Amino acid sequence: MKQDLFICPRCRTKLDRDAPDRVTCPQDGLEFRKVDGVWRFLLPESEAHYTRFIADYESVRRSEGRGSTSADYYRLLPFKDLSGRHRSDWRIRTRSFNVLVKNVLTRLQAPLGRALKIIDLGAGNGWLSNRLSAQGDRVIAVDLLVNEQDGLGAWKHYEHSFTPVQAEFNHLPIMDRFADAVIFNASFHYSENYAETLKEALRVLSPQGWIVILDSPVYRRAASGEKMVEEREAQFKEKYGFASDNLRSENYLTYTRLKELARELHLRWKFITPFYGLRWALRPLLAGLSGRREPATFHLVVGRSNQKI
Known part of the structure; x- marks a missing residue:
């Protein structure tokens, strides 16, 4: 059939x-x-590649106290963190989500006159998929993690249905031109090859669809991104005993890298920058005055194909 x-x-x-x-x-x-409600599309030849990354990532997340046994915890995300452990993170997610809906998805939907078909890449516990499905959209949530606390297995806590799929970014089990929007949900920087990942996103995207890179770090200078990676790996080694560098992820974006990708893949980018508060806005100035590396900027990087269909 x-x-x-x-x-x-x-x-x-x-x-x-x-x-x-x-x-x-x-x-x-x-x-x-x-x-257990999650479609498993991770290729046999890829399982070994991701095994250590998944184990290390889940170990870190458990140590950080991610997840809950309460359905209310998941259903209130991103607007309220009932655990109280990561409120600053969820405040950022809340502001990004509000801008995503108002400035991107609403404008994308208006000329279509129907609900959107959306792929949530790096869906984690499915909070974004739940919110978008609550608006009537058809959502496919994609991630490597399938555990019930911090992975796709958390689908069972939500009142709105979406399709959880375990798969890798570069081998999506989704038909060509399916999606109106492909959203990298704080996940694009985990890609091991940005160009290949975007090619796959474009394959599953409709001709008039949009790619959205949400909450991935962007720097003006590559040296700042490399310094961030060094700091993170040193912190992880000290705290967890490993560097969490099992994937050869690109880890961060620069404006130059985005221009290169735009030229290679015939894309045009639009940058939308949410206001995360005065303290956040002052971070570059304070870093410069104190001699520290530049902090990351978080945009909604919205991409469309330049190619005529």
Whole structure:
């Protein structure tokens, strides 16, 4: 039985649905299952590549006290952190989310006259997917993590439905031109190859769709980004005993790198900068006065294809 969403992440053949929780590739015989409500599309050849990263990442997140056993905790995100442990992080997410909806998604939806089809890349516990599905949008939440506290397994806590999918950015199991918006949810900087990741995002994006890079660090100078990575790895080694450098992620963006990607992939970028508060706005000035490296800037980096269809 054919279905209209999933393709094989290896060969891109449309998958056959053999059962409600199982699809199979007729080309290479790969089988993919839905386990505990999460579709598992991580390719066998990729599992070893990500095993250490997932283990280290989950270890750090547990140490930080991420997640909860309360459904209310998840349902109130990003507007309220009932745990009280990461309120500053969620204040940033709240402001980014409000700008995303008002300045990007509402404007994208208006000429379409229908609900949006959105891919939430780096969905984590699914908070953004829940909020967007509450607005009536059809949302696919993609992440590597599937645990119930901080990964896709948290889907069960929400009252609004979306489709949780374990997959990697560069091998999405989603048909061509499916999405109106592809949102990198504080996750683009984990990519090991920005160009390849964006090519895959463009493949699943409709001709008039938008790519949104949300809450990834941007620097004017690459040296500042490299210094940030060094500081983070040293901090992780001291606190957790490992550097958390198992993936060869690009880790940060610069305006020069974004221009390079725009030229290579025929994109045009628009930068939308939320106001995160006066203290946040003064960070570059204070860093300069004290001789510290420049702090990261967080934009909503919105991209569209320049190519005519």
